[in-house]
Amino acid sequence: MKTVKELQELKLDAYYFVLHISIDNAASGHAAMAMEAAVEYIEQMQKAQGDVAALQAWKRVQAGFILAEGLPTTPESPSLVRHVEPPFPRTDFEAAVVEVFIRKAAVAHKIHCNSVLKIGRRTLIEWLEPTAFKETKWQMEFLHDLGSCKPWVIKGNSGKSRLTRELAWEGKMFGSFTQTEVEVVKRWIDSLGNPDFDPHLYWSYTGRKEITSKQRLGRKQDVRFETEGPGVAGMDEVRRTDAVGLVELGLEMVRNARLSEPKDLKEALEGRDEAFAITMLHLAMRPMQNGPLLFGLSRAFVELHEAVAGSDLLSPTNRTVLQQIARRERESLKICLEELKGDEKRFAESCNGYTLGKAEIARCFSSR
Incomplete structure (x- = not known):
């Protein structure tokens, strides 16, 4: 009715709204039809499942009405209100x-x-x-x-x-x-x-x-990582359910090749050229001093990860895992590369690391 009065004050035809007020009346219009549907629903619930189910259905109707109207309380008589200890945790x-x-x-x-x-x-x-x-x-x-x-x-x-x-x-x-x-x-x-x-x-x-x-x-709430954040992982890593990294992927390739799984890094390097692996470990012990060189090596290994992810050396699921790892590595290294380009000396060191990594990877495959 408020809308009708406002339109009339503005000399506008309010007949459309007057008509709707009539059509939606609680005696024979849309409101009456909705009320009848609710009553029939509750009666059917009572016949099929009893009084308790009918009362629950009625409360659901009330809750829906409040939701639609945006009211802060239920349309229930104060004498029927039950004071229940609030549950905890509430959310x-x-x-x-x-x-x-x-x-x-x-x-x-x-x-x-x-x-x-x-x-x-x-x-x-x-x-x-x-x-x-x-x-x-x-x-x-x-x-x-x-x-x-x-x-x-x-x-x-x-x-x-x-x-x-x-x-x-x-x-x-x-x-x-x-x-x-x-x-x-x-x-x-x-x-x-x-x-x-x-x-x-x-x-x-x-x-x-x-x-x-x-x-x-319908989801299992696991600790999952799509990208690295600025915080500390700590026990999050232990609680992960999708903890498939480069080590796990490497072990799968070993199993697929029907080779015995190494128990540790020393056993993994036995019978192979250990010089380059030892060199990388020594470089990694001084990350600030050798940062650009290590960055270049990382670029080379990202390309290796991408190549393996596109091969049949892994199961389809783990190929996807490696693709995601390589994508994240590539995105992170791209940011670092842009920073290094502003320093000619450090950029040259990273290029040397990249060349060294590519040459070693090529040598490993050519010797097999």
Whole structure:
């Protein structure tokens, strides 16, 4: 009706909206049809599955109505409201960040003995007491107080939060959290930007079994790496489920060739020309001094990786893995190459490394 009045004030024909108000009336129009459909659905649920299922269906209808209208509360009589203890963790973000701090509490407790930092109702050393931190109520209070502790946490903005800055490069706590753990903390902080949103409310209200985002997506939540980030991998590498690197790929080629697998690097080099391998190891021990030369060698080996990835020496799956490794290597080396071009001497050293690597690779294949 508000739209109709506004159009009339502007001397515009409001008949279209007046007609819709009539057609959508709750007695015989679209609204009545929708109401009838909802009633029939609930009655069918009652006949087929009983009163409990019918009540659940009715609550789902109510939840849908609230979603459509954008109302903050349910259209339920206050006398029927059940006060239920809120579940914890309430979100996947909370569950993930709690797991991170449980692991840290066991080893970080004594490290912070001299810390005077107070987070809400307790000091940091008190919060990190390992036995206490195992309690759900303790965890809930910790996240509540930490989430409200400015400037360490700025709700909804991990970029401005001091906690994430201290966990990043040049921060006082850099390296104490792995890159994946830092991302978990960031996602949790960013999720705090909408405190009124509780994804568990729908499930608790309707009485349905909750389906997590992991189950909805049907994905196994593994630690996976597509590209290297600025953080520290640490235990992330141990927890990886896709840990297929150059060593694993090399061992597969050994097995495909029906050769015995070497137990260590020494055994892998036995009976072969060890001089070049030893030279590379010595160069790698002084990466800053020999950087350009090592860079050139890396360029040569990237081409080898690309060639092997296009052959039948590996299974189709691992050929794809090697292609991805080579692509990431190529992209990273391209950035380094652009920087080296500005220094004639260092660029020449990298070219020497590239020539040396290419010659050694060619020699290895020609001697077989």
